[in-house]
Amino acid sequence: MHSDPISAPCHTTYMPAYRTSGYRSADEVLWVILHDTEGGTASSIASYFHGRTAGGSAHLVVDDNQCHRCLPNGVVPWGAIGANHNGLHIEHCVYACWSERGWMKHIKMLRRSAWKASGMCINYKIPARYSKAADLRAGRKGISTHAQVSMAFPGSGHTDPGPNFPIYLYIMLVRYYIAKRRVAGWPCSRRVVPAAATPRSWCTPPGRGRSRGS
Numbered sequence: 001m002h003s004d005p006i007s008a009p010c011h012t013t014y015m016p017a018y019r020t021s022g023y024r025s026a027d028e029v030l031w032v033i034l035h036d037t038e039g040g041t042a043s044s045i046a047s048y049f050h051g052r053t054a055g056g057s058a059h060l061v062v063d064d065n066q067c068h069r070c071l072p073n074g075v076v077p078w079g080a081i082g083a084n085h086n087g088l089h090i091e092h093c094v095y096a097c098w099s100e101r102g103w104m105k106h107i108k109m110l111r112r113s114a115w116k117a118s119g120m121c122i123n124y125k126i127p128a129r130y131s132k133a134a135d136l137r138a139g140r141k142g143i144s145t146h147a148q149v150s151m152a153f154p155g156s157g158h159t160d161p162g163p164n165f166p167i168y169l170y171i172m173l174v175r176y177y178i179a180k181r182r183v184a185g186w187p188c189s190r191r192v193v194p195a196a197a198t199p200r201s202w203c204t205p206p207g208r209g210r211s212r213g214s
């Protein structure tokens, strides 16, 4: 299967996702929340989120080969109870039971996700650090998981993306990509794009005239 470059714009074939809860301002965005889908591909999960039978939604879905955008960042998704209004949600097409070795076989997906998260961190002034349950409860900005959200705000009981998700490697990758974007002169806009608008205007490198997803 064709694999997009890590920095390729997200596909928007199935945007928008069906399940949403209105809008939020940029200042209300505190976290990047990481999930897993227990199977599927970025395309198939985005297609599912687009349909009326979907039980949830997220902003982005990534796999080894692609990133699909399902909602603009300014729209509140159905990602994780307690962290929807303040979170940017990224789904990974993997299984929570994976071992560390299993995750390492999909470093491309981790890199793809971390690249997207780095844009979110710049856009919303989110520090690339791990926010555990106590940090989430305190409203401290950072990167976290659905599992930590479940501990902070009981309601869903979800534990994705699983105990072996390499969170510290992921955060290192996000830091690396933040530095890379800054060196390349790719400061991202903090503009909150409403649901009806195309997200393609974000993060356009100066003078390049190309879209960058998030």
Ligand SMILES: [Zn+2]
Pocket (backbone or CB within 6 Å): 034, 035, 036, 079, 080, 146, 158, 160
């Ligand atoms: Zn989840």
